[in-house]
Amino acid sequence: MLKSFSMAVAIQLAILLFLVPALQGQTAISVLPGAGFLPGWEASYDAVAYEGDDLFFLINGGADLYMEYGFADVAAVELKHPDKGSVYVEMYRMDSDSAAFGIFSLRKGGLSVEVNPGPWVVYGEDFLHLWQGPFYMSVSGGRLEKSARLQVFLTLIGHLTEKVPAENKLPALYEEYRQAEANSAAYLMGPLALSNIYSFGHENPFRVSEGLVLERDIDREIILTYADASTASGIFNGVLHFFTDNARFPQFEGSGRSFAAVDRQGKLIEATLSGNKILLAIEKQG
């Protein structure tokens, strides 16, 4: 019995030892699909790769957001076929599963997620967003022949599964709300991400470092978490000050642990302090 147990552990350790270096050695360029991912497909040009601040040379506006989440490196290429068109692929390696999930959850917008043991997938008529481990993959298929899209998209999904056999680690905050909210949540890791949902101007009144946005019919619920209740309380006091006599919010009422405000578009914003969290509800239509 003891011998069997030791063997099982050894195997698992071996797998782990094999996988961890494999994952650690993976960069965006090593995971990026290339020419020959399907027969007849070639790269339009040599794949480009950037790391760190050089991301600004790939993304025309919005690189800051990836930096906020925690960006490691990216690789991009256009793949083309003489008869089937072309597809553009960007492969982002973020510095954690949570960061990659965060970008994926924000970029998907309000679209439904295919939750898999492998990559999580969001797709539309001519695009794909995928999340697997620390990788976020964006696929633009607007120049693909419609008849080729399904095959290309399925192949790219399979490619990522094979290249990154990681078990996706979801942020703990997301796991708290997962059952009810899988398709509608966006995971935030800073104020820029929040500004994609609602802009509070150039200030950062909520000192956002981690949050979750849940889409509902008439509003968005935003759960912002902090190190502890004391930190949350201090920040909430600052938020009260921000909202008071702020021309952006012509109506405001509240104090202590909750408030309600209406912005210039007529949207109702409600906030409550709850332990180490600040709970926001922002109306969708004013």
Place this chain on the structure above:
Amino acid sequence: MKIFLFVVLGLSLGLANAQTPDIASVKGEDVFAQTLRAVELLGGMQQFVEPGQKVGILVNSAFREKGAYTDPDVVIATIRMVFEAGASDIVFLQPIDPEYWTRSSLEPEYRDMIARTREIKENKFPAVFSEEVFVKVPSVEGAVSVKDLELVKELFEVDVFINLPIAKHHGTTVLTNSMKNLMGLNTRTSNVKFHLDGPARNDPEFIAQCIADLNLVRKVDLIISDVSHVIVTGGPGGPGEIVSPLRVVAGTDPVAIDTYCAQQIGFLPEDVLTIEKGYQHKLGEKDLSKLIIVEE
């Protein structure tokens, strides 16, 4: 009698001049017609373009999400007016992907006219410096932060410079509209410095100052801003929440235009640091009560 007529004529001319607005804002569902009308309210394109002149135009066309790019109908209306005013040459200071024009139902009708324009192909993101296309500007008079700019050379060679932005959300600067659109004239290296050379990475104050400094390089002769359907979150590329003020806004004052357009899309001008920095540079007026604004 003659004296009476002269007085009446003089008064009429004076009144007409006094009524020329600082901002013309036209609401509707036909962006092409609204653009024509907005410029008409400013006195017509002949106020800005003389026959034989060379006109440079900067369009925010690079993004694909609705509400993130200038409606091509604004651009088509503008180049029509510019040609009708007698311009000899229209050059887009950033290239425009051919697909962009197909987003307009007017493309077939104006295809030949569009084909008469040209563009600075090399100024495509991420633009790299070359002496043929760009010029180094080590310093800008009056600038606070910006230096060593690498700008499209033809900016300094055109007689008239027309800016065609869209007023929308930007994650770093809150608003991108007239003033920020000029970053399209830079190489990528110059633009990245705006993000990285400040006291902190993506420092909003530093970026805003750089943008205001950039606007000192060359005064824009005419601004026509798309405020029809714009993203107010998720900018600059979207997707994001779209609001629909249904306006096209024209003027010559970049500070005023940005202030007015910020309000139209529900932003507080005080939140847009670029507006204050531009005002401090005397690029324009941020107090709209001091301006003549005509809204239709």
